[in-house]
Amino acid sequence: MTERPTPDLSIEETRVYRGANVWSYDKAIHLVVDLGVLERYPTNTLPGFTDNILEMLPGLREHSCSRGKRGGFVERLHEGTWLGHVAEHSALALQQVVGHDVRRGKTRGVKGRPGHYNVVFGYVDEQVGLAAARLAVRLVNHLVEADPEFDWDAELESFITRAQRTAFGPSTQAILDEAVSRDIPWLRLNQYSLVQLGQGVHAKRIRATMTSATSAIAVDIASDKDLTTSLLSAAGLPVPKQETMRTVEAAVRAAERIGYPVVLKPLDGNHGRGVILDNENADDVRAAFELAQAQSRRGAILVEQQIVGKDYRCLIIDGKVAAIAERVPASVTGDGTSTVEQLVDTANADPRRGVGHEKVLTRIKVDDAAVLLVREQGYAMTDVPPEGAHVRLALTGNMSTGGISIDRTFEAHPENVEIAEEAARMVGLDIAGIDFICPDITEPVRETGGAICEVNAAPGFRMHTHPTIGEPQFIAKPVVDMLFPPGATSRIPIVAVTGTNGKTTTSRMISHIFKGMGRKVGMTSTDGVVIDERLVIRSDASGPRSARMVLQNPRVDFAVFEVARGGILREGLGYERNDVAVVLNVQPDHLGLRGIDTVEQLADVKAVLVEAVPRDGHAVLNADDPLVREMRRRCSGQVVWFSMEEPGSEVREMIDAHCRRGGKALVLNPSERGEMIVVKHGPREMQLAWTHLLPATFGGRARMNVQNALGAAAAAFAAGAPLHDIRQGLRSFSTNYYLSPGRLNEVDVNGVNVIVDYCHNAPGMRMLGDFVDRVGDSMASSHDLARPSRIGIIATAGDRRDEDMRELGHIAAQHFDVVIVREDLSLRGRERGEVAGLVLEGVRTAIAEGARCKQVEEVLDEIEAVRHAMSRANRGDLVVVCVDKHAAVMSELETWSSQAQAGAGVSSEAPGADPDLVAGSVGDE
Structure with missing residues (x-):
């Protein structure tokens, strides 16, 4: 088949x-x-x-x-x-x-x-x-x-x-289009029209045509038509006579005092709803009162002198007239064959018409008021008007009731323009819609008998941007000019840091440098979101949502983002571009997840940061890592190299050639006095700092932090920080728990040297092991019996590959005398004990091959593992804790320290330890 x-x-x-x-x-x-x-x-x-x-x-x-x-x-x-x-x-x-x-x-x-x-x-x-x-x-x-x-x-x-x-309405969309054309970033803050333009301290907000500069008092004044008229009248501006009433009979008496014809409208209405014109007698007023009151929120009705003439809307932006439109009420023109109802249907079939403000024109609504108006003109909705007969369906020219607009921007008399601008100033609106009724906008209203009938906050733009007749006016330009004057910046500098290891420490170093310069830094990391030195969210915040949170904060004027592989694969960067991208290294970690199976694919993921560098930006790349080195081809901006290789090496020769062409780099120059971090820019070389004088490097022994310091200094240099500020930042940054929690924190507990670090993968363990060897060698004794022991508590996340877990254990065994294997609280899909079992396999294999480690133990609970390590450690020993929950571990160590200071005896087993959690040892005591 x-x-x-x-x-x-x-x-x-x-x-x-x-x-x-x-x-x-x-x-x-x-x-x-x-x-x-x-x-x-x-x-x-x-x-x-x-x-x-x-x-x-x-x-x-x-x-x-x-x-x-x-x-x-x-x-x-x-x-x-x-x-x-x-x-x-x-x-x-x-x-x-x-x-x-x-x-x-x-x-x-x-x-x-x-x-x-x-x-x-x-x-x-x-x-x-x-x-x-x-x-x-x-x-x-x-x-x-x-x-x-x-x-x-x-x-x-x-x-x-x-x-x-x-979809955004025409007004909001017009402003956004103008902002995008000027490279101003924007974020939608809700499902409606609340939008942020710009980033951080430069951010402005708009909601339709209201801005963050719009006065709330001015909006309240504009919403109170009686108060608005009083203020305009006091300024000598032409306004109609009016009174506010709450009962029908009071409205009738007011109409008689003002003189017929009158207009009735809600005191707190908008968009022309409930506005009833041509009330010639008391009966008209009584009928209109009920219709107007139905559209009033507070029940107060304005009885106003009816000014005869055409309806004009003057749009005022930042004190100047930006556009003027004549508004023509909704109507249809007879063709001699169609009924009024059919003519309305034909008009509404125009693709430019939609519901509300979704399109440039609004569909004509046939309600009781429209039917009554048609009847007053001598027609029923089922009648066929003669060809050419004009049938009105609304009395007001509002676009929201189906009206059309004719552009009159360049026809208005200068005196009328001045009156409109003064009205906006009197009310206090940055963006205002001034409604004129006058016979002809080209003639002075004071002479022709016209008047201002209304001042509107948040006026719609579509009658000006999409007039039915006439040229469109580009009124979004003055709005954006008002929010971001020419030359004003809308973006804050963004430094993004990625790599397999060292991201958090490098991000903290960069933040510390710029905090020392007085900047209000917003930083995201695996520990949380920090705004101006305050931790506002405690969680893994190395993803795009946290980055957007920083960019929304109005205090932040500098952003440092730690960017993890998972966030890029899940949602992308979450922002448009970064001024400086820092790539520290690419090592085999998290492979086998989300389709990333090779270290080359992982490099492609991390290269997204480099691709997001603009032409005037910088990519700070580790020249010692071949995969990072290849990312230079993806950078649209300038490359800043950093390297720990010695002069004369192939990498240094490449960097020297780069600098001869005017490039930038940070390198290490060794000497008898130690290693000097040197900034190279073109032919110039500038000494920055001795590595052994930087607290985070532990006298130069923590090589991973030497590399992180190079990356941080290069990023700060690329972002425009002066050398003396970079130097001061590095010299004052240490790995104490308050500046760098969970990253190489050193604690003395009753003579036991404890290092707390977040190391959780094989490449990180290799660097940590190098540090342990250097520290251990400096603590070594000439007698083997007095030689300090090195005790390591290790673990890894459950989403690593089995071979990665075994490798972690294998590497740890090369550097510690005793290895204690624990597990994270979150097993990430593994069974309890499964991760530890795989790590143990790696340790045991290394022991069989003659590694330094002679004993391995399994204590699954993190705190119990710490207690067990501390109970067996002697004065002078080195204990390294690879943490999951660093706050809990530091609290436990503080407890041990307090007990020692109080003179309390510490037994061979920590208080509260459960012997069942401590598995048997492997190897000789």
């Missing part, structure tokens, strides 16, 4: 990248799709598929794909391409249908999984992008085999409606 194609395309995995990522320089959606049997059916083998999909998504004809020309994707469809690729382009086309300008995408096979593809495409709105992906897959399956329950027109309309619900 011949096989036939079946609708097997499915989404197995979905990721949303909110910044630069391994697939794209910008935010993207990543799908892993399974084609199933469709792997054997490219598009040219599916009859009618190409014609049908082009009919449903005609925008695909514009896609260039890899051909680089219009229609390139159509060529690929005819030649035959796989349906994962079709899903990518369909998701892009669907987003383009709703006005999202996205064109980036790629489809690549999943290595080792035939029929599975990575489908990656850009997005503007995350939820719309995800909905587009789901609909694209359903559409492709439907075209392979028709689904009777799949109604394309209904599905497309539902998708468009969904997109419109989350």
